[in-house]
Structure formats: structure tokens, C-alpha cells
Amino acid sequence: MSQNLTYEEFGRRFFEVAVTEDRIGAAFAAITGGAFEVGPIPSGPGGLAKVRARVRIAEPQITRNVGELITFEVAIPLRIGLLVDLRLDRVKYDVDGLVTLPLTARAVEPLELRIEVEPPRPQDVVVGVASRNLRGEIVRMVGQVDDEIKRFVARHVAEEIDKPEVRKARIIDVAAELGRAFEAM
Numbered sequence: 001m002s003q004n005l006t007y008e009e010f011g012r013r014f015f016e017v018a019v020t021e022d023r024i025g026a027a028f029a030a031i032t033g034g035a036f037e038v039g040p041i042p043s044g045p046g047g048l049a050k051v052r053a054r055v056r057i058a059e060p061q062i063t064r065n066v067g068e069l070i071t072f073e074v075a076i077p078l079r080i081g082l083l084v085d086l087r088l089d090r091v092k093y094d095v096d097g098l099v100t101l102p103l104t105a106r107a108v109e110p111l112e113l114r115i116e117v118e119p120p121r122p123q124d125v126v127v128g129v130a131s132r133n134l135r136g137e138i139v140r141m142v143g144q145v146d147d148e149i150k151r152f153v154a155r156h157v158a159e160e161i162d163k164p165e166v167r168k169a170r171i172i173d174v175a176a177e178l179g180r181a182f183e184a185m
Helices: 006-016 021-027 134-142 145-161 165-167 175-184
Strands: 034-041 049-057 061-066 069-084 092-106 111-117 125-131 171-173
Touching: 006 069, 006 092, 021 069, 021 165, 021 171, 034 069, 034 145, 034 171, 049 111, 069 145, 092 145, 111 134, 125 145, 134 145, 145 165, 171 175
Parallel strands: none
Antiparallel strands: 034 049, 049 069, 061 069, 069 092, 092 111, 092 125, 111 171
């Protein structure tokens, strides 16, 4: 025999079933699994150096935390091939990176599930930069290459999560979805 639930209990259970790691992954599918190139971007003192990057974004790892709020941590791995053109010399780097995005699932008016995401800041980006030689290591330190990469990655991911198709994927109109389900019966 089934047990009656309060509306509040039903709503909480519904929310926990509706907002899963797979659904969050689907909302972020538009920004993962792809590659893009950037540059040349002026960098370093006076913009003397020009930086080019080839970035590959891997599938995110998503961790769900169920408490008073349902939150997620989305870790997006990156692989970056970086070229710093110093006019007289070109220095190449291999970069492994990780961007971490905190998300919160919220119920909002009129009857929607909305996934809120805070745009990443440079400190939310972790990079491991491998120089191919001593000259590259010196340029890396003097030119603050790691910090430039973090700023660039944070800015790019913030732009991606603000694209209309990603914003739309983060909103579920529950009333419309229920309407379609009842019409299909």
C-alpha cells in the first residue's frame, strides 16, 4: 500500500529525481567535447608577445551534493597547446587544466527548475604548464604565462556558459513538460 506524501515531501523527491548528474551533463554538453583555437592575443609587458592556443575541452566530471539545496561541482578538464611568439623566438607549452564550476538547482516562479552557475574566476582554474626547454621556463616565469592562461580560460568558459543555448538548457519549464506528458497519455 502506498503512503501519502505531503506536497512538500513530493516536491523535494521530485526535485531530487529531476536534477541528476546526467541532466546537468546534458546541459553542459554544448561546451564540452570540443576544440577551438584562440589568438593571437597580445600578452606580457606592453603586449609584446603574441599568444596562440589550441584548446580541447573534455567531458566534465560532475559531483552532486544533496543537502538543504541540491548543488553540483562540475570539473571540466582541458588540454591546451600553447605557442608564445616573442617575435625573435617561439616557445611552445603543453598545458593540462581544470575548471571547476559550482552549480545550484533552484525552484523558481512560475514553475521552473533552474540551474544557477557562477562564472569561473581565474582562481577557479588550475593549470599545469610543461615547458619544453629552459628558455621556455624562463619565458613562462617572466611573462606570467600561467596567470594569463587562467584569465583566458576563465573568460572563455564564462562566455560559453552565458550563450543562449546553454542558458536555455539550464532551465526546465516543469508546467510545460507536465502538460506534454499528460497530452501524450
